[in-house]
Amino acid sequence: QKEVEQNSGPLSVPEGAIASLNCTYSDRVSQSFFWYRQYSGKSPELIMSIYSNGDKEDGRFTAQLNKASQYVSLLIRDSQPSDSATYLCAVNPRTNAGKSTFGDGTTLTVKP
């Protein structure tokens, strides 16, 4: 079992729809959770971080964390073609910078 697993994708949604990206992790002591966006040919860019159970909203993005279920998700509302990218889920076992374990990513395509 991989430490961090994401929807295999690819995921395709129409413009304006809600895109839902999911991630599960195996290490129960994980405490820090991150979503990165990676455009084709570019490096990952941090878009959301979440540390406690519940929802965290930032503009059109909402991260959701459920530590009991070892599950973290990213919702993108009003999806735009510019959101088309690979989304990487990352998990830290403790607040320990640089030791993030990444999922394989889910590729999202938003169709106009």
Next chain:
Amino acid sequence: KAGVTQTPRYLIKTRGQQVTLSCSPISGHRSVSWYQQTPGQGLQFLFEYFSETQRNKGNFPGRFSGRQFSNSRSEMNVSTLELGDSALYLCASSLTVNTGELFFGEGSRLTVL
């Protein structure tokens, strides 16, 4: 504020050679981490440095090594290159060891022939 700078951006080597990659973190950031990204394995953690000390190391052979200088700049070295070392090598900086929020450079794309 300048971002993370990696050099060189592209390089081609042959099997058996060695390579050194350089990373300058964001000004004021003291932690530098290195990742290898390949289509088959995704992002794999190589090592992390803070205050010139290696704090964590991933599951890579000893051919992969790194160091950090007093100005937080970092280098990684791969000796005796193998075809499987072809990858995008990404450097990420972080303010301190406790943030977990990584800022990546554009990467160094290594091709081993």
